[in-house]
Amino acid sequence: MEVYKCSLPAAAKQHAAEYLHEEEERRNSDICQIVEWLQAQPHLNARCDPVNVVRFLRGCKFDLEKTKHKMSNYYKLRAQCPEWFSQRDPCLPEIQELLRLGVFLPLRHRDSHGRLVVLIRVAAHNPKKHRQSDVFKVGKMALELALEDDETVSVFGVAAVFDLSGVTLGHAMQLPPRVVKKAVHAWQDCYPVRTKSLDFVNAPPHVNVVLSIFRQFMTEKLRQRVHVHGCNLASLHTVVAPELLPREYGGSDGTLQDLIDYWQHHVTEKREWFLQDEKYMATT
Known part of the structure; x- marks a missing residue:
């Protein structure tokens, strides 16, 4: 061995x-x-x-x-869930398009607790054009690559920042309770990395209606890690230091486009790894 x-x-x-x-x-x-x-x-x-x-x-x-x-x-x-874990060739047009939009972006530097901070741009995609299952697929591809890149992620965990700016009813309708339940199950019960915080920024006033659906499937421990910041970047900066964030989020670590370009290139260059990895799954 x-x-x-x-x-x-x-x-x-x-x-x-x-x-x-x-x-x-x-x-x-x-x-x-x-x-x-x-x-x-x-x-x-x-x-x-x-x-x-x-x-x-x-x-x-x-x-x-x-x-x-x-x-x-x-x-x-x-x-x-073949909709998340099959057809993961980064060169497929639907995956390239979501990579270009930057729906799921691990930041380049760890926070003061050593955690990987992931920026999830909930409304970067067009719900009339893009499938939510493909959005989840691209997010899982980037997360798995981040885990492969840096062993410390398995030690310190992940802090997720959800940017809700531009969220519409169309985005919400892509997340019926059965999909939310499956997504929460994946975070809590399947992936080998702990979610240390879930921070929501640029949240509209009615966000708690949507979050209440997520919360009902969460453990009490995970519910306690959910924080809503409204449109207050200063509030977000108490959780994620500005020097870790792109300029568009009041930070100083390059631009959002820099981060998007990095992850599009990195995921694409690992095409063979994704193609080989696709075979690992239960058969019954």
Whole structure:
């Protein structure tokens, strides 16, 4: 079996030990136990490389049974939601167009807590033209690539910033309760990364009507991490430092177009990785 080689910096190792129960002496044994379990679950057709396995272990604070449950959920989700996990060739026109619009943009630098901050531009797409399932697909592609790029994301987690400017009834109608339930299930129960905060900016007055649908499917812990900032960028800046944000959000780290161009290029250049990754899913 391939041996795990830790690439974490010292601060991330300390955080993983203190908050995720990651013990260097036991880590390889835990990885081996999960790999052996996966090999006895051929119907999951999962990635068994140690970096991927340790990502799930961290997401479950090294609880082996919870790790098995989350991995099972994840690979079943991939099979049950082909609209999100199949046809993920970045060169497909519908994916290129959403990449050009910048619907899901991980920021370039980590916040003061070490977290990956992701800017989700909820209304960047045209609901009359673009399918919500393709928007989710592109978001998941960018997130998975960010996880592959930086191992610390599995340690410190993700802070999501939802920009609701320009949201219309058409956007809301793309998110019926069954779709919302599936999206929340993916965040909470399937992906091997913890969502540390959900911040909504440029929110219209009626946003709580929509958010109430999301909240009913969330755990109490996740509900407590939802914050609405209205159109107050100063309020957002108390959560995400301006030096991390593009100029359009009152920040100083380049422009929104710079960020869009980076992720369009990065996702596209990883075409072969996405094509190979598509095969990993449950078969029953």
